[in-house]
Every structure is written in C-alpha cells, then in structure tokens.
Amino acid sequence: MKGWMGKLRVLTLLGSIALVLSGCGRENLTALIPKGYGAEKSLDLIILSTVVMLFVLLIVMILYVTVLVRFRKKKGKEDFIPKQVEGNKTLETIWTVIPIILLIIIAVPTTIATFDLADTEGSKKALNVDVTGNQYWWHFNYNGQEIQTSQDLYIPTGEKVYLNMKSSDVIHSFWVPAISGKMDVNPENENTMYIEAYEEGVYWGKCAELCGPSHSLMDFKVIAVSPEEFEQWVSDMQSVDPKAVAEGETAQQGQELFQEKNCMGCHAIGSSPIQVGPNLTNFGDRTQVAGIKEHTKDNIVQWIMDPESIKPGNKMTGNYPTVSKEEANKIADYLLQLQPSEITSESAGN
C-alpha cells in the first residue's frame, strides 16, 4: 500500500509538470502569462506564496513519509506499546514561531501590493472610463470624450486607464486575467480600479460574479493598441455621423428597418446617453457577436431573430417587434457597415 502511495505521489508530480510544460492556458486569457501591471503584481505574489507554502508542504511530507516508513506496525512487534509522550515545549515552540516568520515574509509584500493596486490618486490626469455591468453585457463610456462602446474596450498600451465601475442591475465582476485581477461591479457604489496593458493585444475579459443564467456568456474584450493608434481611434469615434446613409440597397433597407422596428429605443449609434442595450457605434468592428460567437453575418441574424438561443435570460428577448429572416439579413448588412475606424482588433494583432 505504501508503494501505491509513493507511485501516486510521483504521478501527481509528473502530472503537474506535464501541465506546466503543455502551457499555462490560452494566451491573453490566462493569469499565468501576465501582460499588464495588475496581473504582474498578482503573479509575483502567487509565486512568492507558492514557494513559501511548498517549503512548508515539503517539511510536512518529509515528516509524514518518515512516520509511515519507520513507525508502521512490524512483524514480531505487534504488541509493542510505545512510550506515552505528553509533549515537548521546544518542538512546539519551533513549529509555532517558524510559521509566523514565514507568514510575515508573505504578509509584508502582500500589504504593499494591496495599497499599490488600490491607489487611484492618478485618475484625475488619466484616461477614465465609466464601466457599467448589465445582464449580460458591458457598457463603456469614455469619460469626457463623448465616446461610448459596448463589449469591446479600447485602451492605449503603457498607461494606466482608470475604470469607474457600477452595475445597472445585479452584482457583476470585471476580470481580464491577463492584464489585471478582478473587481466587483456593485449596484450601489462606484468602484475604481486601474488597468495597464504592457503590449498590444486583444485580452479576454470575463464576468466573475454569478449574475444569472447567462453569467458564463458575459465575455468582453479589452483591445490594447499603441497610444498613437488609440488617438486615431478616439478621433474616428468622435467624428461618427450616426445619420450617415448606408451603402448598398439591402443595407439601406436595413437602416430603415432599424428605425421602423424601434431598435433605436435601446441601441444608440454615435455618442448618446442611451444604454438600455449595447451601443452599436462600431458594431462592424466587434470582435465577436454577443461577446461569445464568431463575428459572422449568420450569427448576427440568429441573434436578431432569436437572442434567447444565444444568451438565455437576456433583456432583448420579447422586447422588440418580430423580425423576419429577410429583414434580419438587411439589418445585419447595415450593422456590419458600422466601421467608423481603421483601428480595430486587427490593429492590436488579433
């Protein structure tokens, strides 16, 4: 049996090594390959605490294996009665004091990093984005810039972007593992955190607080582009003309349908305070449909006709007039034309 246990340990060890070698998960999603300030700080602490704790585990395991090897009942000594030891002051002091020292080694950098990550003093001079969590989509309002987007958050690399987060319904949690740890998005107060991406890229974001049936479908993207590209994007977004007439017959019909079916009641195109549903200003440039599906016309049509089949419990289902397949195709043609900027996820190397 002891042999079994030993083998099991070796297997576990080999398993974890294989896991590490086979990769740390999907790049731009995993927290194990940090691409931003917060994620880097967290990973430093993850590594420090793992190393210290593995040291403790090692000592426990050495004692444990020794005990099992040396003190198992042996043939011929079945009736041996061991000495009844009450305790040992010195030993007990040692295994009280050493853990305290080890914990201090972890606690000091933890506290420093905690205060560092909570320091939002710099927000006044930096880019601020108001983030609203909704069942089951994200709204981003670029503070003072008259730009609103949904699902895709564009940020410049190499600088701290401050996010002022609030929920419009239940509690959500904003998490982009590759760039930063998470923070809850509460309905009653605004939480501020900052994110900083070191390099260009499309980083995957997820909602990390149970918020209803489609909690697992509330993905979003953070698209980090160079500061110059970001400036270009900002000016493109600011100069959008929401009334511009679409090109091509079907797209124009789609634009008319968009008005007729009163899509405008919830979805704004161009800068607008309306945020009942996602803002569609740069819908044509979106990385994914509804945050989870490939950005294809078919998927857009499916969403328009039956959003419930993609996101159960969403707030769009049942709140708009019936749309035929033909009409949905036309609307999709129109929406796909909403590409106000050259700067897209492709600029970030997607």
Next chain:
Amino acid sequence: MSVAATQKRGFGSVLWDYVTTVDHKKIAHLYLFGGGLFFLIGGIEAMLIRIQLAKPDNDFLSAGLYNEMITMHGTTMIFLAAMPLIFALMNAVLPLQIGARDVAFPYLNSLGFWLFMFGGILLNCSWFLGGAPDAGWTAYAPLSTTSPGHGVDFYVMGLQIAGAGTLIGGINFLVTVVNMRAPGMTYMRMPLFTWASFIASILILFAFPALTVGLFLLMFDRMFGTAFFDVSLGGNTIIWEHIFWIFGHPEVYILILPLFGVFSDVFSTFAKKRLFGYTAMVFATMLIAFLGFMVWAHHMFTVGLGPVANSIFSIATMAIAVPTGIKIFNWLATLWGGNITINSAMLWSLAFIPTFTIGGMTGVMVATVAADYQYHDTYFVIAHFHYVIVGGTIFGIFAALHYWWPKIFGRVLREGLGKLTFWTFFIGFHLTFFIQHFLGLMGMPRRYWVFHSGDGLDLGNLISTIGAFFMAFGVIVFIINVILTARDEKAPADPWDGRTLEWATASPPAHYNFKQTPLVRGLDPLWIEKSEGKGKMTPAEPLGEIHMPNNSFLPFLFSLGLFVAGFGFIYQTDNKAWLAVLIGGMAFSLGTMVVRSMKDDLGYHISKEELEREAD
C-alpha cells in the same frame, strides 16, 4: 442499517420508535440517514455539474437548470449533508465519551433533528414546484431578491427551519458538555473529539443567529415588500454579503473542527500513543474558532472595501495558519514513535494530512489579497475549498464512520471494501480538484455553465470530470459495504483497543449507555485502566435506578407544523388564501408547544433488579 438489530419487530413499530425517539444513539441513526440521503442527492447534483463541464459548449443542462444545480449542490452539501453527518457523530459518540447517559435535553435533540429534516425536505420540494433556488448557495442580493419564481423562497424557508434545528442542536451539546460529564471527567481530560465538538457548538451558537437574521431580511424583501437589499429604494446589497459571511466563515470551522477531533482520536488510538501536545491541541482549536470570527471579509476582497480593510482581514486570515500548523505537527508527533496500524479509518485519517495541508497552503495563498484578485471566484477557490471541506470534513466523516461504526451499529465495516472505497475516492478526489487550481488561474471563473472551445480549458475539465466518477464509485462501494455489513456478526465492545470511554461500553450500548457511571482518572480513561491491568472502568456509583426520558411524538409534529407554514409563507405572495396555511401551520406548532408545557412528562425509571438481570 440498524434494522438488523431490531429484525424481530415489525417495520411499523421500528418506524414509530424512530419517529418518537429521544435517545441520542437513535437520533444519531436518524441524522446519519438524513445526512446520508442528502449527501447522495448533493453528490448526484455534483455529477450532473461535472457532466455538463466535461466538454466545451456542452448543452447537457440548460443555463437556468445549471444555476439551480450549483446552488442546490452547495446548499445541500453544507447544510443538509455535512452538518447533519457531524451531528450524527456528535450524537453517537459525545455523550459516551464523557460518560453521560444522554444529552442534556433529549427532547430538544429530537426537535433539532426533525427541524433539520423538514427544512431539508422543504428546500428540496422546490425541484418539483417550479424550480430550485438559482442564486448560488451564497444567495447574493440583488440576484437573490430579484430571482423569478419561488426557488429562492424555498431556500429562505428551508434554511430558516433547518437552521433553527442546528442552533438547537448546538446549544444542546454545549449544555451537555458543561453539565453531564462523569465524575473525574474534567475539561482537560475530555477526548479531542468532545473538545472540538464543544468548541464547534460555541461557534454554532454565535454564527447561526447571523444567518437567521440575514434570512429574515431576505424573506421580508422577497415576501413582504421591504427593501433591505433594494438599492433603488435606499437598500444596500453589500450588507447581505457581510451578514452571510459573518455566519459563513465560522460555518467553515463548524464543519472542520469536530473532524479535527476525530483525527486526533483515531491517530492516538491506532498509533497506540497518547495525543502529543494535548493542551496545545485544545488551545489551538479555541484559537482557530476565535480567529474564525475575525476573517469573514476575506470572502469579499474584490468587493471594494479598500486596502486598509483588505490588509487587516488578509493578515488575520494568515494568522489562522499558525494554530492549524500546530495541529498538523502535533498529529505527526503523535504518530512519531508509535506502533501504527493502518486500516480503513486510519487510511482516511492519514490521507487527510497531505490533502488538508495542500488546502491550508492554498488557504494562505487566497488570503494574499493582491493575489486573490486573480483567484477570487475562480476554479482556484473551488479547488481550495474542496481540498479543505472534502479533504477535511468528508475524509473525517469517512474516518469516523469506519472507526465508530461498531459503536453506532454494532458491526465492523469490512476492511477490503473500506480500502476500495478509500482508494477510489482518494484518487478520484485529487484527479477532480488538483487540476482545478490551474483551471482557475487559466481564466475559468466559478459557476460557469459552459466554457468555450477556444479558452484552453478543455483537457483540465475533462480530467476533473473523470475524477468525479471515481469519487462516485467510491461512495457506491461504501453503500454496498454498509448493506453487506448489516448481516455480519456482532462487534465486540472494544474492537480497536480503544482509549476513551465510548469503548468501555457495549457495541452498540444499551439505551442507558452505562449501567454505572464510570469514574474517570485521567486523559484516555480506558487506556489508564488497561495499562494498570484492570481493563475496565471503576464505577463512580453503586448500581441503582436509572431515570430515563419518555419518547415523544411532539418534536415531529412541531416541525411538521413549521413545514406546512413554510408553504404558506412562500405562496401567500401569489394568493392571500395561502395565509390560512401559514397561520394554520404556525398555530399547529404553537399547539404542540402548549401540549408540551401543560403535560407533566416525568420520564420513567429502570429498576435496579432489571439492570442486574442484564448482562454486562
């Protein structure tokens, strides 16, 4: 299970006996049955969750049903499986360990069980009445207050009723330990299981009222139009998180401490050694319990409480690692130099040490605030708390069941099947949960109905699901073991060469436990008598009449009344006619209280002659 012992009597009479019993040993059987039943239900829910997550974008369960499944898995396992199984152990063993004839309040003991049982049944009725609660076992507002249907209403009423039972049980064991110890059984001579159960009972006394208050607020919000958690009317949802975790964190220690006691007893028995550092073990347990009330906000590091609060709660949490470490090292020192027998009970206990150490290790890691921003609400946390709750509580319950089965049912569980259960469950457990640490860090949040094929999480989830099947297999083997063992021959009074008082009486003990109350002369009283060559306890009193309580049907009826009233509470929001059911149920329960108060129930006496007739 216990049917074997009472085969000669009709089923009806056995059933009536159990429904009305106030005997702590039979109530232990009831708790074991109830807790075991819910453990199986919770296990099936877990398997359905793992099947859903076996492959990416799976549609085995619908999104809404999945949320019901995770909510019910957590709620069932914590409140309806782990808690009652622990109460089963306390009932079965604690009075015996202190040399008592019963608990302090036998009637309340029965009431506690029936409240738990009816609360659990009420909660599970939701499956058949429009859907189970779906806001997570933590029921965070406003998701819980706005959840459509009656699912969360069942959560509120079911837990309120079951929680009252738990509170009653906790108070009962507190008073039992304070008042019912045999002569010579001083506090510092109590076995560690008794100590740990005593401390866990104190935690129940202080932690459960917080849950009760929280559930009342939630109930008023959902059923009677208040707005404690409604932000648009000036409420605050963070308050719920605080209230829930002020209960929720001590609850974790309620779940683990009694099993720490079990491991202490098992190690010391099978190493044939006195527990190393007994005093340190007792005070470490107290310290863990005390600190357990100071750390609730570590469940809320990402809520936005600010760096000061986060750092304080982080350091307080890390501090718990110190007394826990003391316990681990004391257990190892107990084994050191011993003459160790490895059987099923010991296997579970030995497996606990590395497993729980890993759980403690990740515990310190999640206490590290700035790192927790990554761990929080991901599969890393899922892995962490399954390592402590399964690796600690469930391993402990299995160890305790194999150890005390002869005392509870008078049969020794079969070793071969016991080992098969252990190895499949142990391997399955590590397969299921070890990989989840990595899944979390690779970006998989908890409570996710699906993950996507591009997320790089496929392999880890598949391994996890395979492991779950091993665990399920282990549990099935255990059930087979229980059934087969029922036909085995009777166990001796002391099959393990035990050290504590429960082994000084028959297996299973007579309903009065000890013919004569034993005189305790030190820690491990039976061991002392054995090592001095006497081999049995010296009585502390001459043989005389024993006063025993009468059975009562009232606890069952009282709980039934609340069960019925629960439906009234839930459905009066749809139709005011249900108020009649509410009032009727409450009046019925009140009626049973009046009957209990008016009726003189003085119990009965077992005469000296009758005792003399019975063999030792």
